[in-house]
Amino acid sequence: MNTKTSSAPSSRTKVRRIAELANYEKESLYGIIDEAYFCHIAFSDGENTHCIPTACWRIENYLYIHGSNGGRLTKKLLTGAQTSIGITHIDGLVLARSAFSHTMNYRSAVIYGVFEEVKGNSEKMHALDSFMEKIAAGRKNEARPGNEKELAATSVLRISLEEAATKISNTHPSDKEEDIDLPVWAGVLPLKIRRETPLPYENKNIPTPEYVKNWANA
Amino acid sequence: MNTKTSSAPSSRTKVRRIAELANYEKESLYGIIDEAYFCHIAFSDGENTHCIPTACWRIENYLYIHGSNGGRLTKKLLTGAQTSIGITHIDGLVLARSAFSHTMNYRSAVIYGVFEEVKGNSEKMHALDSFMEKIAAGRKNEARPGNEKELAATSVLRISLEEAATKISNTHPSDKEEDIDLPVWAGVLPLKIRRETPLPYENKNIPTPEYVKNWANA
Numbered sequence: 001m002n003t004k005t006s007s008a009p010s011s012r013t014k015v016r017r018i019a020e021l022a023n024y025e026k027e028s029l030y031g032i033i034d035e036a037y038f039c040h041i042a043f044s045d046g047e048n049t050h051c052i053p054t055a056c057w058r059i060e061n062y063l064y065i066h067g068s069n070g071g072r073l074t075k076k077l078l079t080g081a082q083t084s085i086g087i088t089h090i091d092g093l094v095l096a097r098s099a100f101s102h103t104m105n106y107r108s109a110v111i112y113g114v115f116e117e118v119k120g121n122s123e124k125m126h127a128l129d130s131f132m133e134k135i136a137a138g139r140k141n142e143a144r145p146g147n148e149k150e151l152a153a154t155s156v157l158r159i160s161l162e163e164a165a166t167k168i169s170n171t172h173p174s175d176k177e178e179d180i181d182l183p184v185w186a187g188v189l190p191l192k193i194r195r196e197t198p199l200p201y202e203n204k205n206i207p208t209p210e211y212v213k214n215w216a217n218a
Numbered sequence: 219m220n221t222k223t224s225s226a227p228s229s230r231t232k233v234r235r236i237a238e239l240a241n242y243e244k245e246s247l248y249g250i251i252d253e254a255y256f257c258h259i260a261f262s263d264g265e266n267t268h269c270i271p272t273a274c275w276r277i278e279n280y281l282y283i284h285g286s287n288g289g290r291l292t293k294k295l296l297t298g299a300q301t302s303i304g305i306t307h308i309d310g311l312v313l314a315r316s317a318f319s320h321t322m323n324y325r326s327a328v329i330y331g332v333f334e335e336v337k338g339n340s341e342k343m344h345a346l347d348s349f350m351e352k353i354a355a356g357r358k359n360e361a362r363p364g365n366e367k368e369l370a371a372t373s374v375l376r377i378s379l380e381e382a383a384t385k386i387s388n389t390h391p392s393d394k395e396e397d398i399d400l401p402v403w404a405g406v407l408p409l410k411i412r413r414e415t416p417l418p419y420e421n422k423n424i425p426t427p428e429y430v431k432n433w434a435n436a
Contacts, residue, residue, distance in 0.1 A: 012266050012268075016289075016290050017285075017286065017289050017290065017291070037308050037311070037322065037409075038306055038308060038322070038324070040258035040260070040269055040304040040306065041269070042258070042260030042261075042267050042268060042269035042302070043260075043267055044262055044267050048230050048300060048302070048330070049260050049261055049262050049267060049299075049300055049301065049302050050230075050260060050302045050328075051258055051259070051260035051269060051301075051302040051303055051304035051328060052304065052328065053304050053306040053324070053326045053328075055322060067235075068235065071234075071235050072234050072235065073235070081267075082266060082267055083267065083269075084260070084266070084267050084268045084269040085269055086258040086269035086270065086271050086304075088256055088258065088271040090255050090256060090411075092414075092417075093255070093353050093354070095353075095354065095357070095361075095430075096361070097361060097362060098361055098362040098363075098364075099346070099350060099358070099361045099362060099363050099364050100364045100368040100372070102350070102353065102361070104255065104256070104273060106256070106271070108271045110268075110269060110270065110271075112266070128317070132317060132320070135311050135313070135320065135407075136311070136313065136407070139313070140317070142402050142403070143313075143314070143315060143316055143317045143320070143402050144315060144316040144317060144397055144400055144402065145316075145317050146316075146317050146318045150318040154318070172417075172419045173419050179362055180420075182362055183424055184360050184361050184362065184424065185360070185418070185421055185424050185425070185426060185427050185430060186418070186419045186420065186421060187416055187417050187418040187419045187421065187430070188416065188417040188419065189353075189354070189413065189416050189430070189433050190413070190414035190415070190416070190417060191255075191411055191412070191413060191414065192411070192412055192414050193308075193409055193410070193411055193412075194409070194410055194411075194412040195407065195408070195409060196310075196408035196409065196410050197408070198405055198406065198407050198408070199310075199390075199405050199406040199408060200403070200404070200405040201390045201391050201404045201405045201406065202398075202404060203403055203404060203405065206401055206402065206403050207403070208403060209403050212313075212403060212405070212407070215407050
């Protein structure tokens, strides 16, 4: 697998706007996906274009989603609709001395392609186990596993990460020469997704798992 | 303005999946937008469907975005492309006793419509001032304002919030009757966007503004 793609894998993944922030390396893409619990999926149903959020996770070079068999999103995606998937993390507001030089720090990924169905019970279970592992390492050995009926009612879909681009902005304020000495505070107001104190629910004599004890980082 | 719409404003905003979580009230929609610094915009350019992140803010019943005149996104949106916009906040991972009852807490909004251009320098400045006010209240009176050249190089677009739906999940674990007594820890692992300590950049004798002093809530 080529993990050092320095050019856009296709015309539609070529970043045009502030192109020097573009990055086509797999490490950046994987990092952005692995930190995300959800993505937004854009697709057309022939009549309308939609932008629908759904949970996601990654195994190797594929992004996975799941849903009820009866769900509109998974049904539409399985018709072979071309999709585009957006995942964005915001890291801060960049306050420059001039209004128009304000910007944001962020990491975003856009993926293009077509979803395929993950078939076969063991393949589906493997994929769903990976999702559980992402949510809480080790929990797949504790929670009651899905039975055949639950598995049959669930669709698992995946899309290749071959055609994707990331854009990363991690900067301090950058003002024009003539604005640098203006008496205006400049700096970054950082934002970060934090894990807050777990909220146990009706646990009678059940020891707290390590992944719960270690959850909060606030 | 009707702020209490209890039914879907259109067929395409009607939430099908777990419909009891759907909410068509303006207060929910406004709250989700006002907490967000960016959105994902889905649109088709006739050839491909795209899902592009961009900064956003709200004034009354419109969502605003801005961009360079030369930018692909704003140019495409101004061709009258039907768009769908997704904004999602994740609030926690909900760990149930059975694997298939795991879920997430979130607040999401999906908006449908067509963008229009905000024309006229005073209208554009008013919109951009509102964006600055969202980022840092009062800063529009401190930062060097945009000049005519900067303003002319910037497109401001807005889309009506009339056709939108929100979906909000704020729940504790919910297991099937037969799973409730399983010896598996249940609860919520909360996630929250936190404001971290500001990072000043080359401020010589410039007093720290109140909105910077009050930024961090960690």
